[in-house]
Amino acid sequence: MRRGFLAMAIGSTLTLGLAGGYFLAPANAQAPANVWTMTEAEYLASFPADVHPESRGRLPIVDRASLDPARQADYDEHISPETTSLAGIYGPGGLRLHGSPEGTEGGELGGRLRELIRLVVSREMDQAFEWEAHEPVALRNGLEPEIIDTIRYNRELDGVPEREAAIIQLGREYFRTHKVSSETYARVLAAIGTRNLVDMCVLMGDYVETSVLLTVNDVHIEYGTPYILPVP
Numbered sequence: 001m002r003r004g005f006l007a008m009a010i011g012s013t014l015t016l017g018l019a020g021g022y023f024l025a026p027a028n029a030q031a032p033a034n035v036w037t038m039t040e041a042e043y044l045a046s047f048p049a050d051v052h053p054e055s056r057g058r059l060p061i062v063d064r065a066s067l068d069p070a071r072q073a074d075y076d077e078h079i080s081p082e083t084t085s086l087a088g089i090y091g092p093g094g095l096r097l098h099g100s101p102e103g104t105e106g107g108e109l110g111g112r113l114r115e116l117i118r119l120v121v122s123r124e125m126d127q128a129f130e131w132e133a134h135e136p137v138a139l140r141n142g143l144e145p146e147i148i149d150t151i152r153y154n155r156e157l158d159g160v161p162e163r164e165a166a167i168i169q170l171g172r173e174y175f176r177t178h179k180v181s182s183e184t185y186a187r188v189l190a191a192i193g194t195r196n197l198v199d200m201c202v203l204m205g206d207y208v209e210t211s212v213l214l215t216v217n218d219v220h221i222e223y224g225t226p227y228i229l230p231v232p
Helices: 005-018 040-045 069-079 092-096 110-124 128-140 145-152 162-177 182-216
Strands: none
Touching: 069 092, 092 182, 110 128, 110 145, 110 162, 110 182, 128 145, 128 182, 145 162, 162 182
């Protein structure tokens, strides 16, 4: 599926949120009046232990030398005074440099984990049409029925392999609380590595876009097809 503007925006939000690049507050909340009475050093020292002071997120600023020439040019554009990126190297563009080049995200994850991620998004978004399309693909890619049912019925993750359990837990935390705990982030990072974690964020954003399109336009499954995802 070609990623459009909506998916880029959602993917940016996911990537920033999972990397710890910002803090979310209730819509009616106001910043404390004294938030900037602290010095910059005090502010940086106040970050959670897994946040890098330089990048202000869970991932460091990407090492330019680790990038191929095409992506080095992208890096240079993000740090240029003339950059069109609103947040420069500190925003989603900089975070994505830790992942795969655009259009190749998730290649290292393989079909089985990509489908698991899509099912997690479908479940959390209560999107029956999207689930209906992807459950057969997940099965063909070797995702076990027991894991699929764990996602489908929101079951406890006891007995689910660590890598899959960590990804499911991350999805549940993000979509339900709009935050990801340091513990869960560390579990996923240990299980799949930085590149795949960033790619996972982008894939999640892609399929949130799909869910928004389907749900807003009230797209129904085909006549005679059983509903295999319990939805409200």
